[in-house]
Amino acid sequence: MKKELLYVDGYNMIGAWPELVKLKRIDKMADARDQLLHELSNYAKYQEIEIRIIFDAQLVPGIQQRYDKYDVVVIFTSEGETADSYIERAVGEENLLITNVSVATSDLAEQWIVFQKGAARKSAIELYKELNRVKKNIALDATLYKMQQYRRNSPLKEEDEKRLKEFYQKLIQSEHPRDSL
Numbered sequence: 001m002k003k004e005l006l007y008v009d010g011y012n013m014i015g016a017w018p019e020l021v022k023l024k025r026i027d028k029m030a031d032a033r034d035q036l037l038h039e040l041s042n043y044a045k046y047q048e049i050e051i052r053i054i055f056d057a058q059l060v061p062g063i064q065q066r067y068d069k070y071d072v073v074v075i076f077t078s079e080g081e082t083a084d085s086y087i088e089r090a091v092g093e094e095n096l097l098i099t100n101v102s103v104a105t106s107d108l109a110e111q112w113i114v115f116q117k118g119a120a121r122k123s124a125i126e127l128y129k130e131l132n133r134v135k136k137n138i139a140l141d142a143t144l145y146k147m148q149q150y151r152r153n154s155p156l157k158e159e160d161e162k163r164l165k166e167f168y169q170k171l172i173q174s175e176h177p178r179d180s181l
Contacts, residue, residue, distance in 0.1 A: 004049035016124035041070035
């Protein structure tokens with residue numbers, strides 16, 4: 001089975017997702033980045049894919065950084081390198097027979113370039129909608145899991161329940177004597 005790898009243009013998502021746009025407008029870019037990482041981490045775990053979030057160095061100047069946070073890979077490009085150019089280069093290197101590469105960006109020029117290199121692409125809004133669908137599935141799965149943990153409330157005492165089960169087994173055996181051989 002092919003490894004699934006998703007490259008995400010981080011600032012592109014922050015500029016498109018409603019909750020993150022609000023944080024950006026009140027100058028809480030670090031909070032917006034952190035919330036993006038958190039959301040994509042849950043998505044990655046549930047979808048069983050590897051996610052690499054790329055941020056331009058223009059908003060966080062300095063040397064290139066790469067680290068893992070919330071089980072996603074975070075990459076700040078080198079100063080002067082855009083997220084687009086980093087993603088284009090990485091897609092060319094990673095898009096192999098054993099890896100299925102996708103790129104999430106709303107930059108149409110970038111979408112065409114990664115498509116030409118054989119990667120799938122999706123817009124920021126498509127990823128946002130997919131992420132919200134997955135969040136609903138996660139909540140549903142969690143609810144179903146919780147329901148499995150609860151034992152049905154029974155007005156019978158354990159001893160009475162045991163006797164009733166024994167009686168039921170005897171009843172079944174008397175109706176089907178050959179099955180008990």
